[in-house]
Amino acid sequence: MACDIAGSAGRGEQRLQEIRRVLRSALFDALRVADLDARDFAFADTGDGCRLVAPAALPKAGLLFPLLPELCSRIREHNRHAGADTQLRVRAAVHAGEIRLDPDGTVSGSPFEALARLLDSAPLRHATLAGTGGTPLAAILSHHFYEETVGHGHEGLEADAFTAADVRVKEYAARAWLWYPGSPVGPQVGTGRDSGPGEQPAPPEPRTVEQVVRATGNGTVFAVHRGDQHIRHNDRD
Template sequence: MTPRQRSARFAATTAALRLQVRIAGMRAARQVDPQHRSIVVIDMADFGRRTDLAQLHARTSLDRVVNAAFRASEIAWHRLVNEDRGDGMIVFIPATVSKAVLLHPFLPQLITRLRDYNAQVGAGHRIRVRVAVHAGEVVHGPHGWIGTDLNFACRLVDSAPLYQALARQTQSDVAVAVSEVIHQAVVRHGHRGIDPASYKPVHVAVKEVATRAWIHVPAEHVSANNHGMSA
């Protein structure tokens, strides 16, 4: 076989493989239905200022803290899908778990465990997080979960009002933004002792998103065992 013939055969084989991949992708896309999930996005503040080893330690510690907070809220970790964000994570919670549980007890459990962790480490290793809570339809594709509602949750956690809220409250370890969906379904009704007045409306404008969200910075004295708390 001449070099030209080998080149032509290689090109034909490559084209055939690309066509097979494209057809498989189209079939998969047709067969995948959206699934309803609650979405919690957690992002560490000032992560890029840490050294590589400090980032690794902080990320590992955050995993343990979040895992423990979910377990303490009686949400088994194996029921969740956790996707890495480098400086944080995206957690998908099944529709069978009440959205109210994500604001109480999960949120106060997260606050308590972060406070306990930070009390044991130096100021340079303190972990502070921005949290976004939303719910909607997502699709599981070949490379993970996708969807407009997932994009929206990520926009919330990256929004300027949430950054500013955590920056202002230097004694707090957590600042939370909830979507209008979560506010209407949970917060405004005061489920589980949540104080609706502690969630402040803000305008979020990030990329394709321009909407109202609600920001809450839990008080430093909040206890995970306080069922009348304002988270």
Template structure:
């Protein structure tokens, strides 16, 4: 059976990614269209530099972004490098000369799994639902909002995608620049790995008082909020473990312990 036959009758394993422009709402048509054109051009250029045929994938317009189902022969690691750095470089070049309202920063989600591919570029399946939750997850929104303007892309990859790409020493992929986070988006709860393209080795949430503590393998300690009299910068000691309660942008509340525990509750979606 050919691959075309398989696409018509069943499922096919594919890498999938989605890109969304940060704070796209309220720009007005002229600035929004300029931002979308810049993103589309940057994506096409990055795909070309990564050796991935743009026309061979399936594309779905998300309005303020794009979802791409990659060709069957695409190595997943190539999406992290060189595609992400190439995309970030092109967006930074655009932002240097663009009006403020037309500048582009993006969240990128990556996953892989068995999807159904139909005629005329249609694609569907459970992996796309996970991809949508990754794209909308609070950790990536908060990290990008806190990062300096030179950081133009927050990448959140599923555990499956991470395990097949990041730890293996592939060229250009530094495992130390990926941090595990737990998140809940709508009915989906899970863990993923967060990377800020172009950010220094030390992540912005490292250290006490940060709002994005890496998620641990064991279950976190129960949350015990500080008393009203405690200063916001202090973390009360409970059973030898320090706890903190932070509210991050992106309508997410984070509860974390000094030993690395984290819980994220998302209360709503922003643009």
């Protein structure tokens, strides 16, 4: 799981450091409320985001509910009191697979490549623009992660809270699943370019079964984002 702050560039060093602290604090608070011990995760700072590697024994559903709604709630609360230059919109991507953990604590493996592509995808970038002023957190799940968590009776993980999207970034092409406040509405299809905090998002298009988009592939960042609600139909913000 990874997190990235959308539109972080151009804010200046002091504001960048502030929003980085806000994201990390919100994430660790959300882990605590979700009854997850941050010490069990391998944490990496990615500059304007972060990455969490969960222990293999952790059930996959634990990385979705209530963690992501709790994270979104904290970001939303920060934004209520923050100026435009320190508000956050966060992208999140979640994937699972076998990785290598070296003795020095570093991790590597092909799942990180897929995670990076999901994070950089146009569907996720456009999902952060949903609603008035954008959404605090938008998340994308790989199809593998979706199949093993959603629709199996886990609380907050009803299938109708997710929107299918086809991700194509560089050599990566796969089905993925979006969740964000205001779902189910599919994101606008566009260039995948990030907007700054002051830009007005385009209104979302009606939900579709399939959306084919092409991302620019600029940058490789791990990110995670989630909405501030319980992932359930008719109960979203």
